[in-house]
Amino acid sequence: MQGGSTGIVYGGLKYQARCIADVKADANNTSFLAGTLSLKEENEVHLIRLSPSAAELVCEGLFYHPGEIWDLASCPFDSRLFSAVFASGETNGAVIWKIPELYGQSNSPPLEQLVSFDGHPCKIRSILWWPIGKHDKVISIDEQNLFLWSLDCSRKIAEVQSQESVGVLHHLSGGAWDPHDRNTVAAFCDSSLQCWDLRTMKKTNSIELVHVRDADYNPNKQHIVATAEDETGIHLWDLRMPNFPFSELPGHAHWTWAIRHNPQYDQLILSSGTDSTVNLWLTSSNNSDDSTSESQSDSPTQKMDPLLNSYTDYENSVYGIAWSSREPSMFASLSYDGRVVVESVKSYLPRK
Known part of the structure; x- marks a missing residue:
């Protein structure tokens, strides 16, 4: 394991920030969106791109945003959404924005508001896009409810298709949409991770945990979810056997x-924390019902330190991480x- 950082630094954000997102629909560039979280200043969204030489990060667009940005997600099928x-003060909401065509680092035209997600009875925590390709549905999650919206950006319309309350006993903080099944979403709260069927808006499964900060599906293997937890680190779960994780990371x-x-x-797997660190992990590819799991458990590779690298060149908590879909x-x-x-992990890629 190594420490520190040799990455490419972008210092254009003037204010505090928590949210960064990969621009998945940009097929020609390695690009990210980052949003600020200033209580007193006018907040900003930065469109950041890696230069063709991969030597620097360039601000391709700077847009003023009304209010502190607590969640940010790029549309997977349109790079401008x-x-x-x-x-903002006592107001909380969620909007889909469109980046104007004529933009640059200075004097950028204002963002165009396409859709506002109104009607939530509680504080909105997260907006989820279907992770792969074009889909006309969007999920919004507030502290006690799931909303499934039918989206028409060309007409600037979003209509509630269905909704369900998870009850006052739970306090939702976010969710993840299953990339293998567009009818399944996982919502996490202070005591569990819950899987919901969007066709019936019924809970189909749950993992009872300590406080879950974040969760992410494995896009390459079905049924596999990673959770980040306050006290117990990182767990990997096979949702078909939710009683115990099949792997744990510190x-x-x-x-x-x-x-x-x-x-x-x-x-x-990438993780970040309030210890001002980003960690890169190498996990077992075997979930708990794989036929090779028993023999793998006795192999030398299983006993190696799963922490490949720890990036420590930060002075504050790291709340936002995003892999590049293009690279x-x-x-x-x-x-x-x-x-x-922005860091490269090429030297840590598994050998084929």
Whole structure:
């Protein structure tokens, strides 16, 4: 394991920040969106791209945003669309924005509001896009409810298709949409991870845990979910056998805040935490019912340290991490002081 960072740094964010997202629909560039979280200043969304030489990060667009940005997600089929959950004073909401065509680093035209997700009785926590390709449904999650919306961006319309309350006993903080099944979403709260069938809006499964900060499906293997938890680090679960995790990772010295599977290499997992660190993990590719799991457990590779690298060149908590879909060997991280770092993990990729 190594420490520190040799990554490419972008210092254009002037304010505190938590949210960074890969622009999945940009097939020509390695690009990310980052949003600020300033209580007193006018907040911003930065469109950041890696230069063709991969030597620097360039601000391709700078857009003012009304309110503190608490959740940010890029549309998977249109690189100019993104969703943002915001707070402004006592107001909380979520909007899908469109980036104007004529934009640049300075004097960018304003963002165009396409859709506002109104009607939530509680504080909105997250907006979920179907992770792969074009889909006309979007999920919004507030502290006690799931909403499934039918989306028509060309007409600037979003209509509630169905909704369900998870009850006052739970306090939802986010969710993840199953990339293998567009009818399944996992919502996490302070005591469990719950799987919901969007066709019936009924809970189909749950994992009872300590406080879950984040969860992410493995995009390359069905039924596999990683959870980041306050006290117990990182767990990997096979949702068909939810009583026990099939693998555990130690996580971070303080809270493990975010967790992301690599979009291509199913054994690589990225995590970040309030210990001002980003960790790169190599996990077992075997879930608990694989026929090779028993022999694998006795192999030398299973006894190796799963922590491939710890990136420690941060002065604040790291709340945001995102793999690049275009170049899966690269990821971006965002610390609370607005520092964006892009790193390459090519030297750690599993040998074929």
